Amino acid sequence: MAARGVAEVAAPLIERYRDRLPVSEKTPVVSLGEGSTPLLHAPRLSERLELDLWLKWEASNPTASYKDRGMTVAVSKALEDGARAVVCASTGNTSASAAAYAARAGLQAVVLVAETAARGKLIQARALGARVLAVRGSFDEALTAARKLGERGDHVLVNSLNQNRVEGQKTAVFEIVEELGGPPDAFVLPYGGGGNTTAYAKALSELGLATPIHAIEAADRPRTLASAIQIKEPAHRDRVEASGANVHAVSDEEIVAAWLELAREEGLFCEPSSAAGLAFLRGSDELHGARVVVTITGHGLKDPGAADFHAPAPLVVDPDPDAITRATE
Numbered sequence: 001m002a003a004r005g006v007a008e009v010a011a012p013l014i015e016r017y018r019d020r021l022p023v024s025e026k027t028p029v030v031s032l033g034e035g036s037t038p039l040l041h042a043p044r045l046s047e048r049l050e051l052d053l054w055l056k057w058e059a060s061n062p063t064a065s066y067k068d069r070g071m072t073v074a075v076s077k078a079l080e081d082g083a084r085a086v087v088c089a090s091t092g093n094t095s096a097s098a099a100a101y102a103a104r105a106g107l108q109a110v111v112l113v114a115e116t117a118a119r120g121k122l123i124q125a126r127a128l129g130a131r132v133l134a135v136r137g138s139f140d141e142a143l144t145a146a147r148k149l150g151e152r153g154d155h156v157l158v159n160s161l162n163q164n165r166v167e168g169q170k171t172a173v174f175e176i177v178e179e180l181g182g183p184p185d186a187f188v189l190p191y192g193g194g195g196n197t198t199a200y201a202k203a204l205s206e207l208g209l210a211t212p213i214h215a216i217e218a219a220d221r222p223r224t225l226a227s228a229i230q231i232k233e234p235a236h237r238d239r240v241e242a243s244g245a246n247v248h249a250v251s252d253e254e255i256v257a258a259w260l261e262l263a264r265e266e267g268l269f270c271e272p273s274s275a276a277g278l279a280f281l282r283g284s285d286e287l288h289g290a291r292v293v294v295t296i297t298g299h300g301l302k303d304p305g306a307a308d309f310h311a312p313a314p315l316v317v318d319p320d321p322d323a324i325t326r327a328t329e
């Protein structure tokens, strides 16, 4: 017998929120079991920051980032519309997600990855059978190329400029509000291109809520070590501004400190960009005393290079209990 709650948790995101997504009975649902991710209370960090902190652990999606929420809708709709191929430009996570859902749907995926994409994400897209092309240039240039290819008509663009991606990503807010039994006092999430901030704002407007969103960008956008949000010109800047989201910038030092703290204090090993929200909370008392949900967008294994650089290397010891005890003192 299935454990209690398992059947419900495993329901594809499209089935769970069918009435609030642009799908019909004719839409072939392409799912890998996305959504229904844990909302974890963070007791130690709550105490330290003097607020009530909850972490939406989006790394537990099938390809280990929140992108899968949007990709299930975008690829299902592409299949419904008779597409044979999808294309995206990516700092890495969109490409891994597009590769997985395209494989599941039997479509070709062409992914244009920025030179700086983290290794784990590239390996995912390659292993999943996508045609992975490393573009000479930045993410911004790759996105322009992907848009132009999409306009030619043979490839469906599955970046978040595809509205179906935004529609799917808004379900994170539905889950959070259901799980907490009401809205938190604020949502905090990283801001790269702004697709996710746009999606959260849309969800809130559909729910008739005015909960503030804090969108956290890297202070040095073109060069940040948080490669997922290394985007010079956010494609959704106008929509983010129009949404009324509060935009704040954090430095790479603040991101790394928050990233290590999340791992060591709460057991969540995410990629650096995902710690941008916590980095903001650590440096500001604006949300003092509030119930805050921080979205942790992607898994730490996505970027082994960053972890290798910032996490302590193992000590080498003899296989002997005394030597081990000495080394851990």
Ligand code: F0G
Pocket (backbone or CB within 6 Å): 065, 089, 090, 091, 092, 093, 094, 095, 160, 190, 191, 192, 193, 194, 195, 196, 197, 228, 229, 271, 273, 274, 297, 298
């Ligand atoms: N966190 C992670 C782990 C991401 O991969 C991204 C964006 C963001 C946050 C920022 O979200 O762009 O909606 O504001 N990654 C994109 C990609 C750009 O290509 O994978 P955003």
